[in-house]
Amino acid sequence: MTATNAKQSFYSGLEQNLTALREQGLYKAERVLASRQGAEVVCDDGRTLINMCANNYLGLSGDEAMVRAAIDATEKYGYGLSSVRFICGTQTVHKQLERALADFLGMEDTILYAAAFDANGGLFEPLFEEEDAIISDALNHASIIDGIRLSKAARFRYRHNDMADLEVQLQAAAGKRHKVIVTDGAFSMDGTIAQLDRICDLADRHGALVMIDESHASGFMGATGRGTHEHHGVMGRVDIITGTLGKALGGAMGGFTAARREVIQTLRQKSRPYLFSNSLAPSIAGASLAVLQRLSSSTELRDRLHANTVYFRRAIAELGFTIKPGTHPVVPVMLFDAPVAQQFAQRLYELGVLVTGFFYPVVAMGQARVRVQLSAAHTTEQLDRVLAAFGQAGRELGLVKL
C-alpha cells in the first residue's frame, strides 16, 4: 500500500463500519434538545415532549435552585481551576462536598472525580494486585469492567444477581489474598436492585470486601435516599461506594468514591484519573453541596419519585403491558422485538412522549424494550398523558387490547 492508500483505507474502513451499523439498525442517533433538561423538553424541531428517559430521578437537572447554586459557586470560586487537585486545584468547596458526600452515604471519606466512569476506572488498579481477586456481577456497568481490566488482580465473574454462583466464585477465589465483590447497586437496564443483604452475608463468610456502584441509587433509594445499602439495611457493611453527580444528585457531571480513610488516601496518591485529570468545576461542586443539604433536610423529592414510580408501574401494567416487576424508577416495558421497540418509541415521539427503544446488543437478544424512567419532576397529569399515549400506540401496534 502507498502512504496515501493506507490513509484512505483507514477512513473508508470507518465509513463501511458506520454503514453496517446503520443497516443493522444499531446506529445511535442523538435527539437534540433546545431547552433545559426536565419533565418536559423542547427538541430542536420545536416539539415539546414529556421526557421519560432521563436519569433525572429527583428532577434537579433543570431546577431553578440548582442553577442559582451553580451561579453562586461560580461567582465565589470562579469558572474553573486549570489544575488537577494535587497541584492547585482543590478549593474549600471540594473539601466540603467530599465531607458532605461521606456523611450522606455513611462512609468515612470521599474522593471526587470528573465522572463516575473515572471513579470506577481508577478504583481497582491502585487497590488490588496480582495476589487479589475481583468478583464481579456479569452485568456490571462498562466503567467497572474497564476499571477491573486495568488491575492485575485475578478476575471472577458471577451470573447476574445469582447468589449461588457468587458463592461458587468466592470459593474459586479462596486462595487469593484479598477478595472484593463488585456490583451495581441498581442495574439500569432492568431496574434490578442488588441483593446487598445477602451479598454482605456472603462477603462476611468468605472474608471479602464489598464494592457497589450507586449511580442509579444515590439520592433516592432507601428511606432517606442514601442508596441501596440503606434500602437493604446494610449501611456500615459496604466497604467502597462509587457514584455519579450526573444523575439524581443534580445531573451535571462528576463522580466519587466513598470508603474508609486508608482507601481514599491511597486513591488520592495513586488513582490515575484523579491524578492526571482536571478538578471538578466549582459550579458543580457548589451545586452538588446544595443538593446534599436539601436531601438531608427533607425526603420530599425522594418520596415524590417513589409515589410516581408506584403510580406508573401499576397503571402501565393495568393497560396490559408487560413490565419487569420491581420498585425502581427504571421501568422496562417489554416488547421483545427490536423493530417493534423502535416503531413504538417513534410513535410515542409523535404522540409527545420521549422514550428510547433498547435492543440487542444493549440488552439480551429477544429482550427488546422501551425503558421508562420516572422523575420527581413528573406531575400526575403528565404521567396520565404518557399512559394515554402508551395505550394509544400499544393499540395501534396491536400490543395491547381494547
Ligand SMILES: *Cc1c(COP(=O)(O)O)cnc(C)c1O
Ligand atoms: C451512568 C453510570 C456511570 C457513569 O457515570 P458518569 O458520572 O456519567 O461517568 C457509572 N456507573 C453506572 C452504574 C452508571 O449507571
